[in-house]
Amino acid sequence: xxxxxxxxxxxxxxxxxxxxxxxxxxxxxxxxxxxxxxxxxxxxxxxxxxxxxxxxxxxxxxxxxxxxxxxxxxxxxxxxxxxxxxxxxxxxxxxxxxxxxxxxxxxxxxxxxxxxxxxxxxxxxxxxxxxxxxxxxxxxxxxxxxxxxxxxxxxxxxxxxxxxxxxxxxxxxxxxxxxxxxxxxxxxxxxxxxxxxxxxxxxxxxxxxxxxxxxxxxxxxxxxxxxxxxxxxxxxxxxxxxxxxxxxxxxx
Amino acid sequence: xxxxxxxxxxxxxxxxxxxxxxxxxxxxxxxxxxxxxxxxxxxxxxxxxxxxxxxxxxxxxxxxxxxxxxxxxxxxxxxxxxxxxxxxxxxxxxxxxxxxxxxxxxxxxxxxxxxxxxxxxxxxxxxxxxxxxxxxxxxxxxxxxxxxxxxxxxxxxxxxxxxxxxxxxxxxxxxxxxxxxxxxxxxxxxxxxxxxxxxxxxxxxxxxxxxxxxxxxxxxxxxxxxxxxxxxxxxxxxxxxxxxxxxxxxxxxxxxxxxxxxxxx
Numbered sequence: 202x203x204x205x206x207x208x209x210x211x212x213x214x215x216x217x218x219x220x221x222x223x224x225x226x227x228x229x230x231x232x233x234x235x236x237x238x239x240x241x242x243x244x245x246x247x248x249x250x251x252x253x254x255x256x257x258x259x260x261x262x263x264x265x266x267x268x269x270x271x272x273x274x275x276x277x278x279x280x281x282x283x284x285x286x287x288x289x290x291x292x293x294x295x296x297x298x299x300x301x302x303x304x305x306x307x308x309x310x311x312x313x314x315x316x317x318x319x320x321x322x323x324x325x326x327x328x329x330x331x332x333x334x335x336x337x338x339x340x341x342x343x344x345x346x347x348x349x350x351x352x353x354x355x356x357x358x359x360x361x362x363x364x365x366x367x368x369x370x371x372x373x374x375x376x377x378x379x380x381x382x383x384x385x386x387x388x389x390x391x392x393x394x395x396x397x398x399x400x401x402x403x404x405x406x407x408x409x410x411x412x413x414x415x416x417x418x419x420x421x422x423x424x425x426x427x428x429x430x431x432x433x434x435x436x437x438x439x440x441x442x443x444x445x446x447x448x449x450x451x452x453x
Numbered sequence: 454x455x456x457x458x459x460x461x462x463x464x465x466x467x468x469x470x471x472x473x474x475x476x477x478x479x480x481x482x483x484x485x486x487x488x489x490x491x492x493x494x495x496x497x498x499x500x501x502x503x504x505x506x507x508x509x510x511x512x513x514x515x516x517x518x519x520x521x522x523x524x525x526x527x528x529x530x531x532x533x534x535x536x537x538x539x540x541x542x543x544x545x546x547x548x549x550x551x552x553x554x555x556x557x558x559x560x561x562x563x564x565x566x567x568x569x570x571x572x573x574x575x576x577x578x579x580x581x582x583x584x585x586x587x588x589x590x591x592x593x594x595x596x597x598x599x600x601x602x603x604x605x606x607x608x609x610x611x612x613x614x615x616x617x618x619x620x621x622x623x624x625x626x627x628x629x630x631x632x633x634x635x636x637x638x639x640x641x642x643x644x645x646x647x648x649x650x651x652x653x654x655x656x657x658x659x660x661x662x663x664x665x666x667x668x669x670x671x672x673x674x675x676x677x678x679x680x681x682x683x684x685x686x687x688x689x690x691x692x693x694x695x696x697x698x699x700x701x702x703x704x705x706x707x708x709x710x711x712x713x714x715x716x717x718x
Contacts, residue, residue: 351523352553354541356566356617370557 235417243417244424252406257425259401263319264391267326268384275331276376279338280368289339296332304329304390308397322394322402329390330383337379341372374441381437388430457497457520457621457653462529464490464515489515491678492529502647502654504664507674508712513657514550514625516679520655521547521623533621543567545621546614550629552606554598560585560609561594567617584612588642604635608642615650622654628663640667644691661708665701666693673711682711 217237224236231239247253282289304325311321345368353367395404403422410418468485489512497503507513518524520531522541531538533545546567547553554563564581571577585594588608598606607627614622627643628636644667647654658664664671665687673683685704695702709715 348549348551348553349555351541351547352549352555352566354523355521355543355547356569357543367555370555373557 232414232416235420240417240420240424243415244421247418247421253421253425256401256403256406256422257429259399259405260391260395260403261429263322263394263402264326264384264387266319267323267391268330268387270323270327271330271334271383271387272380274327275334276338279335280342280364280372282335282339283342284368293339296335300332300336305393308394312398317398317400319399321398322391325394325398326387326390330387333383333386334376334379338372338376341375341379342368344375345371377437377441380440381434384433384437385430388426388433392426456499456534457495457655458532459493459495459520460530460532462490462493462516462519462526462531463488464512464519464524465527488678490519490526491680493674493679493681495672495681495684497653497655499653500651502656502667502669504656504658504668504671505674506658506661506664506671506708506712507679508676509659511674511676512679513659513674516674517547517623517625517655517657520621521545523547543617544619545623546617546619548607548610548614548622548624548627550626552598552610554606554610554613556598559595559597560590560601563598563609564613564616566613580616584616585609587615587646588612602635603631604639607631607639611643611646615646615652620653622652624654624656626657626659628658628660641692643667648691661705661712662695665695665705665708671708673708683708 221237224231224234227234235243244253282292307325307328308321311324315321315324349367349371350363353363358367391402392404392407395402396408399405403426407419407422410416410422465486465488468482468487493516505513505516515524519526520533520538522538522545541547554560555566558566561581564584565577568577568580571580581594585591588611590605590608590612593601593605593609598609601609611627624643628639631639640663643654643656646652647667656664656667668687670684670686672681673685674680675682687701687704689698689701693701695705
């Protein structure tokens with residue numbers, strides 16, 4: 202475990218070193234390609250005056266809402282589509298039609314519908330995670346070993362029990378993987394949405410810094426985005442390690 | 454209660470395969486109707502252990518699935534205790550060929566599946582312990598199925614089935630995939646369980662020795678479409694032994710011949 206952590210820190214150290222060398226010898230000015238030290242100094246400044254925290258919280262707030270909404274609607278819909286073949290046949294083409302449309306293409310419409318503020322951004326994040334979650338849940342439900350449904354019938358499971366003691370635990374491993382992927386997509390989309398629709402958040406911080414030609418602030422924003430992405434992934438990995446979700450990784 | 458009667462049972466299904474499963478199988482186009490069971494008439498008495506033998510792909514498992522209520526016959530009817538079977542019931546528990554334990558539940562939770570109606574948690578826990586002890590899985594209550602060996606999985610599933618106290622136990626190839634020694638031990642355990650509890654038990658197997666050692670009666674089915682080729686009551690005392698009972702080994706050779714393996718004799 203300690204060795205693994207050491208390896209991770211080595212990769213980050215190498216990245217910083219390469220960055221330093223590039224910044225020093227590329228011939229670009231500090232304003233175009235700031236070196237690590239400048240960026241760290243400016244980050245300290247942003248932390249001190251509270252801007253960084255404010256923007257980070259604004260972004261996380263939107264991701265949390267959009268992602269929760271996607272979970273609340275996407276997973277039950279996925280279960281429904283996985284179990285009811287007629288419904289699946291009717292809606293699957295629709296979902297596959299809407300899915301490849303980038304959430305960013307929805308920006309104009311969502312701004313018209315929801316105005317300026319948190320709501321269009323939340324809507325875009327919802328869209329970005331809703332389709333992948335629904336599709337993976339549907340596939341996971343359809344892949345459940347039919348033997349388990351026979352066991353359920355044999356032991357007189359009620360409909361409620363079939364859902365909560367069979368379907369839900371059976372799809373947990375796949376759904377956790379889907380959550381891990383879609384939270385990353387949601388996090389990608391929030392930054393893009395904030396560059397257009399709102400006046401706060403890390404995306405806005407980057408856009409605003411670009412307008413002020415402060416590339417060090419731009420890099421600060423990028424670093425925080427990366428760090429939070431890393432954190433979210435770690436959280437999701439933790440989720441996958443819960444005892445009841447673990448059977449999927451070792452069995453089958 | 455668990456007197457079972459199969460009346461003129463037939464099962465057809467629509468072929469969906471493009472390729473044959475074996476060279477012996479006749480050619481069939483997708484969409485063709487394939488007759489698997491052809492007018493099966495059988496009766497099983499209460500408390501009897503009947504072993505059903507037959508060549509592979511002959512519809513043994515289909516027959517069991519129809520008796521369990523998982524599948525509907527195309528024609529004919531199944532009666533258990535005078536009532537017609539029209540769906541799965543917890544009165545006849547199926548033990549699956551490959552593990553039917555729910556992998557997200559521990560051994561104790563799996564065994565407790567058939568005891569959900571018990572309101573008193575103490576009574577339920579006692580019952581679960583009783584059946585886990587019966588199959589000698591003490592200490593493994595909180596293990597998940599993927600942490601158990603093949604033999605332990607079978608025993609856990611057997612405990613789960615027995616805990617319901619069903620009037621009929623249906624076992625589909627209960628020993629397939631076990632190593633030789635585990636196979637022998639499991640077979641002995643199932644026989645002991647049957648002697649002890651006297652449950653009506655149907656066992657599908659392709660292993661002739663298993664059928665002759667275990668069964669109160671054996672039923673041999675022919676290849677597809679299946680008909681009953683032989684029904685034979687085995688009045689031999691247990692534990693049975695081919696060496697000591699020339700009659701049993703003569704029957705064994707006969708069945709080997711019947712299933713088309715003369716050189717195995």
